[in-house]
Every structure is written in structure tokens, then in C-alpha cells.
Amino acid sequence: MKLPHLDWVNQDSPYLHQHQQGFRSLNFDGELEQAFKRYHANVFLRRMRWALLVATLLALLFVLLDAINLPEPLRSRVLTLRLGVIQPLLLLAWLATYRRGLRDHLQLIGGAVALLCGLSVAGIIGLARAHNFALPYEGIILVTVFFYFLTGLRFTTAVLCGWITFLTYVAVEVGVGFDGELLLSNALFLLLANVIGSVGCYSLEYSTRQNFLAQGLLQDLAENDFLTGLLNRRAFTARAELCWRQAQREKKPLGVVMMDVDFFKRYNDHYGHAAGDEALRQVAQVVGEHARRPLDCAARYGGEEFVGIWYGLSEEQLLAILESIRSGVEALALSHADSEAAKVVTLSIGMAYLSPQPQHSLEDALRLADVALYLAKEQGRNGVVSKKQIGRATG
Incomplete structure (x- = not known):
């Protein structure tokens, strides 16, 4: 996904900061990393489901081939690993993708299943060698490529699975005394498969992280x-x-709140629009610092007007918050020579405080907050007015 023009993005955006900082180590800062993990799980969920389903069917095919081709007692031992370890693990991992409560743990589950399946395949090869049966080793390369590119594992998880499987395979072949030249050739191909898989998986995750940042910026x-x-x-x-x-x-x-910077047109006329923009930024920062709970939010409503909503607080608590906003703006000490409210930039605030009823709407609450704001201006500005219903106000 193409990044938007970065000059258009708010400079405080965490997505912009991360893009500018870079992420060669495939790790984001703080909460952004947790958000990416959720994004990745959702993006690759369907791929993981299909990959595990295909792996289950392919594993059944190998069960059939082994049942036909392998002699006893090797056949019983290999089928025990395939039917007692690989098949149940793949099936359980596939079922786990449909449990919403396990969604955040799919990397751990998928990684564990991939590793155990890789180790089981290495074990099957070792059993065949111990029984002097020429079982093709290429199956372990297929397993390696599969969990690098098809299962949706992130880079770190896939690399751990791939290289541990590689080392286990080499250890098994050495343990059964496999021919040195053939082992060197087999190990080289498996090593190269891991190198290619590691590079490809890194590139895939890097691109996924770029798409995540691009979506966040958009x-x-x-x-x-x-x-x-x-x-x-x-x-x-x-x-x-x-x-x-x-x-x-x-x-x-x-609490539905309307806020207006007092005599802001005069401020722009006196100090210029650049100074006016900077004043709005500083006022917005004060407002935003007081609306950080999950269900609270604040916005620029237009021009010098701001709006906010606060959830589940008493009227006294809300009035204290709004007074803190008002005094915080005044404490910025931004000189305003043409204001009739004070010698600095100030804020008038009107709040509609109510418990929403079926006959009410958000528009009704905003109109009520606007009435309260009008009253705050009528009372001299640089103040807070709360209004519960038309015709009744408290300041």
C-alpha cells in the first residue's frame, strides 16, 4: 500500500513517528507493536486456516503412501508419529483459529505446531535411516518452506522453527551414522532453504508492517x-x-461539551494567522490531555471551536475537568491584547449534562451544549456553564 503524502499527516501521529524512525528490526514502539500484532493476526487469519487445512490433507496423503510403501516395523512407528503427533497437532491448530479467545495466541500456537511437526519429520527420517530404508529427505524441505511462507508466522517465530528443525535434522542424521557426503549435500540444501525462507519471511513481514503504517496514516x-x-x-x-x-x-x-476560544478573530487580526494556528495547537493539546479515557473524546469542531464528550462521570467531576481545561488554557499565557475577557488567550465552555433517553439524540445534546456556551459568553467569557435542560442552567 502506498504511503499518503507525509506533509498532510498530523505531525504527532504515532504512525508517522514510527515511519520516520524506521523498523529494520521488525519491531514497533510501545502500543503500536501490540496494534500491529492484532492487525497481523486478522490479515493472516484466513491464510493460516487454509494452510493448516492443506497441511492436514497433505499429511493424510503421506500417511497413505507410508502405509503402502513402508515395511514393518518401520511402518507402525512412522504412522504412530504421523497419526499420533502431526495430524492431531495440525487439526488442533486449525480448530484454534476459530476460537476468538485464542486469536492473540495464534503465533505461539502456530509456531509450536510448526516446530513439533518439523521435529517429527526429522524423527521419521531418522527412523527410516535406522531401519536402512531409503526414505526421501526432501519432505523436510517442503515442511520448512511451508511454515516460512504459507502459515502466516511472523519472522522471528518462523526463523526459530526453521533453524531448530535444520539443526535437529543434522543431529539425527549424524546420530544414525548417515553417509558424510550425502549428509553434507542434504544439509546444504536444507540450509539454503532456511536462508531463502528467512530472507523471504523478513521481506514479507516488512511489507506487512509498511501496509499497517500506511493504513494508520490514511x-x-x-x-x-x-x-x-x-x-x-x-x-x-x-x-x-x-x-x-x-x-x-x-x-x-x-457530558457533551462545546468550547470556543474567546475573541479569536481579533487574535488572528492582531498577531497573524501563523500565530493563530499555533495558539489553536496549544489549546487543543490542553483539551486533548483531559480526554484520554477509552470512551472520552475531543475534536476540533471548526475554526476556533472544540467539542468533547465525557462518559459516566458525575456533574461535579465533569465541572472539575472543564475548569481544569479552562485554567490550563489560561495558564498557557498566550498574550491577547485585543481580548475583553483577559490579557491572555482564554476559553469559554458550555456543557450539556444528561443521561441519554430514547427521545433524545446527540444533536439535541450538542444544541443544549451550544446554549450553555452562549450563556458562558454572555456571562463574560473565560468560564464554564453547565446546562441540564432548556431553561435551567448552573455556572
Whole structure:
């Protein structure tokens, strides 16, 4: 996926920071790595399911071939490994992909199954050598290529499985006294298969991580305001609607808040638009710092106006948060010579505090918050007004 124009992306985006920092070690910083693991599991889930299903069917084919071609007692021992270890492991791993609770553990499950299957194949080759039966060793190369490229294992997991299987195979062949020249030739081909697999798997994961960052950057462009880094109006509306419906289900109160920078047009006229943009960025940072809980969100609503929603708090708690926002903006000490509210940039805040009812809508709450904001301006600005219903306000 092609990256969007990076000049258009909010400079505080964690996806942008990671892209600029690089990820040659195939590892992201902090929470972004956990988000990538979830993304990877979802992207490769179907591939893993099909790969395990195909592996199960192929393993059954080898069971049939071994049952026809192998002499006793070698046949019984090999079939014990195929039917008692490889087949059940593949089937269990395939079933695990359909359990949502195991989704975050599929790399561990898939890696363990791949490794045990590789070791079992090495064991089958060793059994054949011990019984002086010329069983083709190429099956272990097929297994190696399979879990590097088809099972959806990430680089680290696949490399561990591949190279441990390689070392085990060599150890088994040496242990049964296999011919030195043939062993050297076989080991060389298996080693090269692991080298190719390691390089290919690294490239595959690197590309997957690039796609993950590109999707994140595109999502930032779609949801975040370029100037302030807060949500834009469209993204806020979508998230606030979800929050509204959850509050209805759980009968929780909401604070829907409208905020406006006082006399901002005068600020732009006096200090210039570049200074105005910087002031909005700093105000947005103060607002955003107070809306970090999972169900809280804040956005730039347009121009110098901000909007926010806070979930499940008492009116007193919300008023304390909004007062902290108001005082935080004032504490920025951004000079505003043409303001009638103060000598610095200030914020007027209006809140609609209510428990959503079926007859209510988010638009109703926003209108009520806008009325409260109007009252805050009427009362001299640089203040907070809470309104529970039309005609009743408390400051």
C-alpha cells in the first residue's frame, strides 16, 4: 500500500513517528507493536486456516503412501508419529483459529505446531535411516518452506522453527551414522532453504508492517484534524454516536461539551494567522490531555471551536475537568491584547449534562451544549456553564 503524502499527516501521529524512525528490526514502539500484532493476526487469519487445512490433507496423503510403501516395523512407528503427533497437532491448530479467545495466541500456537511437526519429520527420517530404508529427505524441505511462507508466522517465530528443525535434522542424521557426503549435500540444501525462507519471511513481514503504517496514516488523515491532531468533526460524530448508544444501554450520564476560544478573530487580526494556528495547537493539546479515557473524546469542531464528550462521570467531576481545561488554557499565557475577557488567550465552555433517553439524540445534546456556551459568553467569557435542560442552567 502506498504511503499518503507525509506533509498532510498530523505531525504527532504515532504512525508517522514510527515511519520516520524506521523498523529494520521488525519491531514497533510501545502500543503500536501490540496494534500491529492484532492487525497481523486478522490479515493472516484466513491464510493460516487454509494452510493448516492443506497441511492436514497433505499429511493424510503421506500417511497413505507410508502405509503402502513402508515395511514393518518401520511402518507402525512412522504412522504412530504421523497419526499420533502431526495430524492431531495440525487439526488442533486449525480448530484454534476459530476460537476468538485464542486469536492473540495464534503465533505461539502456530509456531509450536510448526516446530513439533518439523521435529517429527526429522524423527521419521531418522527412523527410516535406522531401519536402512531409503526414505526421501526432501519432505523436510517442503515442511520448512511451508511454515516460512504459507502459515502466516511472523519472522522471528518462523526463523526459530526453521533453524531448530535444520539443526535437529543434522543431529539425527549424524546420530544414525548417515553417509558424510550425502549428509553434507542434504544439509546444504536444507540450509539454503532456511536462508531463502528467512530472507523471504523478513521481506514479507516488512511489507506487512509498511501496509499497517500506511493504513494508520490514511486513517489519521481521514479522522484527525491536520492542524491540532484532535479528531475532526466527522470522526467525532461517529465516535460520539457509539458512546451515546452505549450510555443509553448502560444508563450512564454523559457530558457533551462545546468550547470556543474567546475573541479569536481579533487574535488572528492582531498577531497573524501563523500565530493563530499555533495558539489553536496549544489549546487543543490542553483539551486533548483531559480526554484520554477509552470512551472520552475531543475534536476540533471548526475554526476556533472544540467539542468533547465525557462518559459516566458525575456533574461535579465533569465541572472539575472543564475548569481544569479552562485554567490550563489560561495558564498557557498566550498574550491577547485585543481580548475583553483577559490579557491572555482564554476559553469559554458550555456543557450539556444528561443521561441519554430514547427521545433524545446527540444533536439535541450538542444544541443544549451550544446554549450553555452562549450563556458562558454572555456571562463574560473565560468560564464554564453547565446546562441540564432548556431553561435551567448552573455556572
